[in-house]
Amino acid sequence: MKIALAFCLLAVFLKSTSYANGSRDQVIFGSSTDSVLVKKFVEARQSSTWTGTYGGAAGRAIDGHTNGNFNARTCTHSSCRGETNPWWYVKLQSSKVISKVVIYNRQDCCASRLAGAVIGIGSSNFPPFTRNQRCGTISSDMTKVTRIEVVCNQPIIGQYVSVRLPGTNCLTLCEVQIYESVSVTPFITARQSSTYYEGGAAIRAIDGNIDTRYLYGRASCTHTARQRNPWWYADFGSLKTVSKVVIYNRGDCCADRLGDAQVRVGGTTVAPFTRNTQCGGTITQVMIRSNPVEIECHRPITGRYVSVYIPGNNKILSLCEVKVYSRQ
Structure with a gap:
C-alpha cells in the first residue's frame, strides 16, 4: 500500500x-489573528442553585450542550429566592488571552432575564469580580437571539470567566463558550x-x-x-x-x-x-x-x-x- x-x-x-x-x-x-474555542476547564461554580425538579448545576453551562430548553436539564439556574446579584464563573485549565464569550440563552421562557449581565475575565474568582476586566454587558436586544456573542474590545488575559447579573433576576445559562485569541507569527x-x-x-x-x-x-x-x-x-x-x-x-x-x-x-x-x-x-x-x-x-x-x-x-x-x- x-x-x-x-x-x-x-x-x-x-x-x-x-x-x-x-x-x-x-x-x-x-500576519493575522485567530479565535480558538477553549475546551479544557477545571470547574464551574455559581452563587446558588435552583432546588426545583430540574435542578440547575453550574457545570451544565460547560457540558457541550446548547439546548435552550431548561426542562432538558442542560441549563444552569440560580435559586431566585431573594438572591441579589447572582453570579456564575468557570475556571480554565490555565490563563488564556480571551477575545470573546458566547452564551446560549434560555429559550423555553425568560430569555429577557439575562439583560444587564456583565461578562468579566481575569485572575480573581471572588464575587463581584471587580478585580477582573469587563469584556462586555448583555443588552436587552441581545437577549432576543439564542446565541449571544460578547466580543471584548480587546483581548483580556485571565483564568476565570464570570457572568454576573445585577439585581434580583434569576441567572440561567444554557452553554458558555470561551474563545482564546491567538496571534500568527x-x-x-x-x-x-x-x-x-x-x-x-x-x-x-x-x-x-x-x-x-x-x-x-x-x-x-x-x-x-x-x-x-x-x-x-x-x-x-x-x-x-x-x-x-x-x-x-x-x-x-x-x-x-x-x-x-x-x-x-x-x-x-x-x-x-x-x-x-x-x-x-x-x-x-x-x-x-x-x-x-x-x-x-x-x-x-x-x-x-x-x-x-x-x-x-x-x-x-x-x-x-x-x-x-x-x-x-
Missing part, C-alpha cells in the same frame, strides 16, 4: 500571561525532505491557508514524495518557547498517513531531529480522528525550529496547517 506525507499550513501563535515570578508572555501580532523559512512531483512545497505549511484539501487544484498542503523517514521543519528565526502544536491534517483523503508522526522543538535541523525535544507523545490513529490534531507539550520547550517527522519506509507527509503556541 502506498503511503504519502503532506503538510498544508503552519502558523505560530504567541499568548500573553502574567506569572507569579514577574515574567510575562507577550502577544506578538503577526510567520516563520522565515520551511523545508522538507522531498517534494511530490505534482506539487506540495514546504512553504504551503506556513502560507496562512487552512484548507485541508490537497487535491483538485487547492494547492493548500505540502506533500513529500514516498520515501523513508519523511520530515518537514520550519524556522522561527529566533528562540521561542512552545507549549502546544496544532496540526490541520488532510481532509480530502489519507488522514491516517499522519500516524506515528513526531513533533519536536529545538536547535537542530538535522533529521531525525532526535537532538531536539519531543512535544507530547507520538501521534496516534485515535488522535487523527479529530481534525485538527492537538499535541500538548509535557512542558514548555525552547527552540528555534519545529519539525514533524514520520519514521518508517514508504511514507508520505502532508500538513494543511500547523499552529504553534509559543511563549517569548
Whole structure:
C-alpha cells in the first residue's frame, strides 16, 4: 500500500500571561489573528442553585450542550429566592488571552432575564469580580437571539470567566463558550525532505491557508514524495518557547498517513531531529480522528525550529496547517 506525507499550513501563535515570578508572555501580532474555542476547564461554580425538579448545576453551562430548553436539564439556574446579584464563573485549565464569550440563552421562557449581565475575565474568582476586566454587558436586544456573542474590545488575559447579573433576576445559562485569541507569527523559512512531483512545497505549511484539501487544484498542503523517514521543519528565526502544536491534517483523503508522526522543538535541523525535544507523545490513529490534531507539550520547550517527522519506509507527509503556541 502506498503511503504519502503532506503538510498544508503552519502558523505560530504567541499568548500573553502574567506569572507569579514577574515574567510575562507577550502577544506578538503577526500576519493575522485567530479565535480558538477553549475546551479544557477545571470547574464551574455559581452563587446558588435552583432546588426545583430540574435542578440547575453550574457545570451544565460547560457540558457541550446548547439546548435552550431548561426542562432538558442542560441549563444552569440560580435559586431566585431573594438572591441579589447572582453570579456564575468557570475556571480554565490555565490563563488564556480571551477575545470573546458566547452564551446560549434560555429559550423555553425568560430569555429577557439575562439583560444587564456583565461578562468579566481575569485572575480573581471572588464575587463581584471587580478585580477582573469587563469584556462586555448583555443588552436587552441581545437577549432576543439564542446565541449571544460578547466580543471584548480587546483581548483580556485571565483564568476565570464570570457572568454576573445585577439585581434580583434569576441567572440561567444554557452553554458558555470561551474563545482564546491567538496571534500568527510567520516563520522565515520551511523545508522538507522531498517534494511530490505534482506539487506540495514546504512553504504551503506556513502560507496562512487552512484548507485541508490537497487535491483538485487547492494547492493548500505540502506533500513529500514516498520515501523513508519523511520530515518537514520550519524556522522561527529566533528562540521561542512552545507549549502546544496544532496540526490541520488532510481532509480530502489519507488522514491516517499522519500516524506515528513526531513533533519536536529545538536547535537542530538535522533529521531525525532526535537532538531536539519531543512535544507530547507520538501521534496516534485515535488522535487523527479529530481534525485538527492537538499535541500538548509535557512542558514548555525552547527552540528555534519545529519539525514533524514520520519514521518508517514508504511514507508520505502532508500538513494543511500547523499552529504553534509559543511563549517569548
